[in-house]
């Protein structure tokens with residue numbers, strides 16, 4: 001039973017699961033959990049006392065002691081209501097060879113059984129030590145030949161590094177406090193960022209600082225396992241969460257992370273009779289109705305309350321849902337001719353036009369210069385429709401080569417891309433300023449691009465799926481959602497108009513991003529880009545996050561990927577170089593990183609991505 005109705009939210013985060021112990025009557029366990037309101041169980045599939053070597057020592061091939069025959073549920077019930085929990089005793093990096101071998105056999109058997117049952121995902125136990133090479137090798141091997149999602153369990157815990165400690169062979173459950181993100185990062189590096197490898201975060205009573213927590217939102221976190229001991233008690237004795245926990249859970253809802261309740265009942269709620277009878281999962285199910293007041297229902301109710309309390313998604317967000325983290329090629333309005341439906345989308349963005357609208361009280365004479373012959377036809381119809389024939393003259397020409405019959409007071413243009421100058425506004429306006437009076441002005445009068453480093457596993461995997469260099473050296477327009485912004489933006493290139501100096505439009509900028517110390521270490525998959533434009537005087541318009549113009553949807557951010565994810569140790573500075581370069585027929589960007597490690601120069605000579613002049 002989903003947590004509630006939220007218009008537009010079709011994401012996984014509507015569902016809440018429960019972690020259970022091994023139970024040899026899976027149908028009963030499932031009925032109890034589902035009729036208690038949970039949507040799925042995270043359950044061990046095999047008896048935890050099972051050890052392959054003991055079976056072998058006994059000399060007989062016994063069958064795997066599983067929690068239930070596959071026949072007790074149909075495949076769609078298994079798939080939608082059960083997430084497999086791999087035996088937590090396994091230790092693939094143990095010094096004890098027997099434990100190690102038993103662990104490997106068990107892991108493979110359990111995943112094979114889970115695949116047979118059609119489960120969508122299994123949760124892997126947290127690595128027991130910092131050095132987890134053999135565990136990762138086995139998981140990586142499984143990932144090569146299986147469609148199953150594997151979610152590595154890691155605690156969301158404090159990230160202070162004890163002086164002098166090393167990662168190697170440090171017991172994660174022991175006294176020294178390690179950053180659990182490091183453990184995850186090592187594991188996924190060993191597994192080459194496999195797209196089916198995700199994270200299940202254990203949420204405990206204490207939370208690390210905000211920066212450390214929020215870096216997880218760029219990682220493939222699939223489940224948040226909230227322990228009953230992280231709940232506080234309200235005045236009526238019911239479970240509730242601290243403000244910080246509430247904010248975190250809301251963040252999970254917004255990022256399609258499923259909540260799983262784990263642990264035992266720690267709240268003594270007076271008056272809960274527990275004698276309700278609820279129906280079984282569906283009519284043709286073999287599962288019988290049972291007395292079903294689940295003892296952890298108060299925790300579920302509280303999570304549902306947090307979900308239902310969320311504001312409805314604003315209409316714009318709903319409209320943009322399908323674009324979230326979806327890579328698009330930037331438009332090339334100069335080289336290509338835009339289509340009617342692209343213009344239609346632009347024109348729906350009222351905010352963009354109202355920012356520039358001005359009541360002059362003067363009679364205006366307008367030359368509308370458009371190089372797209374198809375758009376020119378539309379413009380003629382529009383002028384007729386509006387009765388503007390006396391005021392507007394339509395010119396079908398490229399502004400760079402049109403010979404204006406008279407000079408203008410104001411040059412109004414709309415040539416900006418997500419990164420400001422990336423649709424070649426500088427080149428077009430330089431060409432057009434010939435027909436501006438010496439004291440004439442341009443709207444916009446200037447624009448600046450901005451960049452910031454981001455963790456964006458989903459985008460990285462999407463770029464990587466093309467299996468070529470060119471896609472790693474291309475900029476994409478994308479509605480960023482599952483990303484962690486690791487530092488405030490920094491300005492990159494500024495262009496002002498009219499521009500009478502001869503400095504040209506090539507640019508170079510070196511940027512240094514300081515990652516806050518309390519973030520801990522992080523990984524950078526690329527750089528998010530934005531722009532801010534000064535239209536005139538103090539009127540601005542843009543998508544730079546700290547100053548963005550509300551309710552505007554014409555521009556999503558731009559994303560410049562890195563060929564290899566950049567590991568950024570705690571307290572590091574990221575040094576990035578960006579170039580805007582041009583040739584006879586094209587303009588392009590090149591970029592690289594020189595600290596904390598060095599990347600190749602991306603898109604050298606515009607070999608992979610360029611904008612046509």
Ligand SMILES: C[S@@+](CC[C@H](N)C(=O)[O-])C[C@H]1O[C@@H](n2cnc3c(N)ncnc32)[C@H](O)[C@@H]1O
Pocket residue numbers: 333334337338343344346347369370371372375397398399400414415416428
């Ligand atoms: C971003 S669109 C403007 C959309 C328009 N404001 C609307 O809402 O429909 C940029 C327009 O400028 C035109 N354009 C780009 N470069 C040009 C140039 N050098 N000369 C004339 N028109 C140009 C494109 O064909 C396109 O129609």
